[in-house]
Amino acid sequence: xxxxxxxxxxRAGRWALNGAATLALAYILLPLIFVIWLAFFRQEIPSFPPxxxxxxxxxxxxxxxxxxxxxxxxxxxxVLATAIGLALGVPAALCLVRYNFxxxxxxxxxxxxxxxxxxxxxxxxxYVFHVEVENGLDVDVLGTFYALVSGHIxxxxxxxxxxxxxxxxxxxxxxxxxxxxxxxxxxxxFWRITLPAIRPGIVAGAxxxxxxxxxxxxxxxxxxxxxxxxxxxxxxxxLEWKIDPxxxxxxxxxILLIGTAMLITxxxxxxxxxx
Amino acid sequence: MARLDIHSLAKRYGDFYAxxxxxxxxxxxxxxxxxxxxxxxxxxxxxxxxxxxxxTAGHVKLGGTDVTLLPPWKRNAGMVFQSYALFPHLTVAxxxxxxxEMRKLPRADIDKRVDEALALVRLGGHGGRLPRQxxxxxxxxxxxxxxxxxxxxxxxxxxxxxxxxxKLRQEVRVEIRELQRQLGLTTVMVxxxxxxxxxxxxxxxxxxxxxxxxVGTQRDLYERPTDRFVAGFVGRSTFLEGAIEAPxxxxxxxxxxxxxxxxxxxxxxxxxxPERLQVAAAPIDGLDNRLSGTVEFVSYLGALIDIHVRLxxxxxxxxxxxxxxxxxxxxxxxSVHVAWxxxxxxxxxx
Numbered sequence: 001x002x003x004x005x006x007x008x009x010x011r012a013g014r015w016a017l018n019g020a021a022t023l024a025l026a027y028i029l030l031p032l033i034f035v036i037w038l039a040f041f042r043q044e045i046p047s048f049p050p051x052x053x054x055x056x057x058x059x060x061x062x063x064x065x066x067x068x069x070x071x072x073x074x075x076x077x078x079v080l081a082t083a084i085g086l087a088l089g090v091p092a093a094l095c096l097v098r099y100n101f102x103x104x105x106x107x108x109x110x111x112x113x114x115x116x117x118x119x120x121x122x123x124x125x126x127y128v129f130h131v132e133v134e135n136g137l138d139v140d141v142l143g144t145f146y147a148l149v150s151g152h153i154x155x156x157x158x159x160x161x162x163x164x165x166x167x168x169x170x171x172x173x174x175x176x177x178x179x180x181x182x183x184x185x186x187x188x189x190f191w192r193i194t195l196p197a198i199r200p201g202i203v204a205g206a207x208x209x210x211x212x213x214x215x216x217x218x219x220x221x222x223x224x225x226x227x228x229x230x231x232x233x234x235x236x237x238x239l240e241w242k243i244d245p246x247x248x249x250x251x252x253x254x255i256l257l258i259g260t261a262m263l264i265t266x267x268x269x270x271x272x273x274x275x
Numbered sequence: 276m277a278r279l280d281i282h283s284l285a286k287r288y289g290d291f292y293a294x295x296x297x298x299x300x301x302x303x304x305x306x307x308x309x310x311x312x313x314x315x316x317x318x319x320x321x322x323x324x325x326x327x328x329x330x331t332a333g334h335v336k337l338g339g340t341d342v343t344l345l346p347p348w349k350r351n352a353g354m355v356f357q358s359y360a361l362f363p364h365l366t367v368a369x370x371x372x373x374x375x376e377m378r379k380l381p382r383a384d385i386d387k388r389v390d391e392a393l394a395l396v397r398l399g400g401h402g403g404r405l406p407r408q409x410x411x412x413x414x415x416x417x418x419x420x421x422x423x424x425x426x427x428x429x430x431x432x433x434x435x436x437x438x439x440x441x442k443l444r445q446e447v448r449v450e451i452r453e454l455q456r457q458l459g460l461t462t463v464m465v466x467x468x469x470x471x472x473x474x475x476x477x478x479x480x481x482x483x484x485x486x487x488x489x490v491g492t493q494r495d496l497y498e499r500p501t502d503r504f505v506a507g508f509v510g511r512s513t514f515l516e517g518a519i520e521a522p523x524x525x526x527x528x529x530x531x532x533x534x535x536x537x538x539x540x541x542x543x544x545x546x547x548x549p550e551r552l553q554v555a556a557a558p559i560d561g562l563d564n565r566l567s568g569t570v571e572f573v574s575y576l577g578a579l580i581d582i583h584v585r586l587x588x589x590x591x592x593x594x595x596x597x598x599x600x601x602x603x604x605x606x607x608x609x610s611v612h613v614a615w616x617x618x619x620x621x622x623x624x625x
Contacts, residue, residue, distance in 0.1 A: 174357075177347070181422075197363070
């Protein structure tokens, strides 16, 4: 009797867990599913049930220059910001893990701060900073491509630092000593031993940094110049006066792009091991 | 291979001396073991020889050349690490080839020497595997092959056997020792395991609290320890507290007058090897010290039996006897007689 009760309780527990997991997953995925579904509706005003299906909204993206321009700007900024973010973030992570110095703790937190600070605050701060620099040095800063990239570097760095730090702490320092013992100077040791060992962290950091940069809206609003805007801003501006499935189609393209990037990355680096 | 000389080496961290005034010489082809408890400075000494730690004072000479100021990658010392430190992303052959590539050898020579080194540790044919596909014992041998492939002036072993299980450890000890003899490798090994040290070394260095306590062969350290620490660390000793009353005469705090060897005066300890003492139910004739006592504890170790005997309220000692068929087997509470010659007792004064 007691045994039967225990079995029932165990089964009930498993059902409850599965139920909760399904609910949570549905909550996360439902908006995505609706957006994808909407992108294929034929009618211009999104309403249910759909009157039919069509691919015309995907074709409509290419007809509007601003989507193509927004996409290419977001892509350029993302790639450049990620590259520079890596060049700064990887050495920073090395210092934080390898060296014990005063202010190490606060510095580590400072480097992670940009993901915590609201984008609007970050954007305002940078806007004011750019104005000051422009006035002080008498050069064009506000609204330039490089100002936008410099802002995005700030939001890429936390991802790189966090993920590279995580993979660095898993590296056996004795392997580096072994390399030096065998005749490798510190530079060769880094390229041949340390770098391959932290590659998963670097790839994951770059991927997440890029995705964050690509999707950033709030901070970019303050930094873009007239005429050239990033994709999230183009979407926002479009939605302000018109609502049709074009936006859904743009979103689908974005989802596919990021999803593919993750799948490809996961083939080479098991993301679940780093994050 | 070359000889290794260490002169007055010291390493200080703030006010703490990790290593203090260590001087050693290792002859060409000699196997020297640094033995001591953890924190005694043996690993710090080895790491200063490898160049990973910069000494506060002193010199390291390798084959007559002063290498004290050279970085690790410019010294020709092959090291085997406790964790093996194999490069996880490289194959076994690539691991072994690493040091040869750093020396910019032609590819053909590298391949030949990698094959040789792997054959030496009986891992020929495993070159294409990754370290994680090998057992602990095999990984250890790859680490050894990698250190040997560069034909180092000196081979440094940092607790190389501590990650192996007990049975394998005994085999590997013999293997490493045979290989070392056959190749004539000048070798320094660090260990805290005295059995390992005794089986492998030509000569041992016992260290404690950063300094060398005694240097000598196994027999030197065991038969003629120069201080209480060595007497307790190499082999085993029972220590009786007391004072020297007259030359050759030791009075314990419990009031026993014992014949012993050793000079000096004042307070000290009498060190007795448990296996040099005799125990029996009846009085034992013909030895300098003949006492009686009560058995307080018996530990049965299989081949050997340890008997703890209370001689006086302040004096208790351990006698070890061989477990022979029909031999004496004491019981707790039994009265026994204990005897030993004066030569079995060493006195260390304070």
